Amino acid sequence: MVLKPRVVLIALVCFQSFVLQHFAAAQGAAPAAAASEQRKTSEPYTGDLSIFESPGRDERLQINRVIEILGIAPGKSVADIGAGSGWFTVRAARRVGGSGTVYAVDINSEAIRYIGARARKEQLQNVKAILSKADDPQLPPGSVDAVLLLKTYHEVAQPVTLMRNLRAALRPGAKVGIIDRNGNGEDHGVGRDVVLSETKEAGYKLLESYDFVKGDKMDYFLVLERVE
Numbered sequence: 064m065v066l067k068p069r070v071v072l073i074a075l076v077c078f079q080s081f082v083l084q085h086f087a088a089a090q091g092a093a094p095a096a097a098a099s100e101q102r103k104t105s106e107p108y109t110g111d112l113s114i115f116e117s118p119g120r121d122e123r124l125q126i127n128r129v130i131e132i133l134g135i136a137p138g139k140s141v142a143d144i145g146a147g148s149g150w151f152t153v154r155a156a157r158r159v160g161g162s163g164t165v166y167a168v169d170i171n172s173e174a175i176r177y178i179g180a181r182a183r184k185e186q187l188q189n190v191k192a193i194l195s196k197a198d199d200p201q202l203p204p205g206s207v208d209a210v211l212l213l214k215t216y217h218e219v220a221q222p223v224t225l226m227r228n229l230r231a232a233l234r235p236g237a238k239v240g241i242i243d244r245n246g247n248g249e250d251h252g253v254g255r256d257v258v259l260s261e262t263k264e265a266g267y268k269l270l271e272s273y274d275f276v277k278g279d280k281m282d283y284f285l286v287l288e289r290v291e
């Protein structure tokens with residue numbers, strides 16, 4: 064039997080696609096990134112870090128309620144991705160105490176230096192600062208029980224890849240919080256629906272959704288969990 068070259072080519076392409084799909088499934092990998100990766104994002108903030116320390120921010124954000132919802136308690140291990148000045152890092156570090164750990168993750172080396180100095184000054188030995196990559200938080204595998212991206216997701220240039228790379232750092236049942244503001248991506252906000260669709264693509268499911276983080280209802284607080 065003589066096969067035509069075109070038939071052989073089609074058969075080869077189908078076989079390759081089958082092998083790739085099954086290899087990815089066997090590795091437990093989330094589906095590959097799609098066009099959502101190219102959407103508009105905001106420039107990562109590089110200005111004065113004291114801007115994040117505004118008086119009354121604890122009350123406006125109801126940060127203690129956020130901490131409770133994420134299950135942040137003594138002994139837990141937490142990541143603050145896009146930590147900035149470390150505003151949330153220090154609050155989480157006080158809550159988890161000496162037997163817990165808070166990873167302060169940021170792509171800005173000035174923020175990492177600032178947080179290191181702040182943790183020393185505030186005698187918080189449980190803070191570990193990580194200078195990360197734009198598409199990878201670079202957390203140790205199986206290292207965290209809870210994660211918060213506070214006013215950061217809209218700046219993440221490759222959100223699906225970053226969220227996919229975060230998966231390996233999550234312990235079973237870990238909660239991932241995203242607090243952001245509705246917007247078009249480049250105006251310091253990103254649509255709640257966009258976040259939900261990208262995180263689904265990266266292998267997460269929505270557990271809870273809140274709008275108490277700001278009175279104007281423009282801000283949202285999503286709680287996600289890794290899909291196994």
Ligand SMILES: C[S@@+](CC[C@H](N)C(=O)[O-])C[C@H]1O[C@@H](n2cnc3c(N)ncnc32)[C@H](O)[C@@H]1O
Nearest residue numbers: 107115145146147169170171197213214215218
């Ligand atoms: C608007 S600031 C918010 C700071 C802090 N979360 C707060 O609300 O006080 C966003 C921070 O995210 C950081 N960032 C942007 N893209 C990032 C990425 N892909 N991975 C980690 N950090 C990122 C920026 O460097 C900046 O410090």
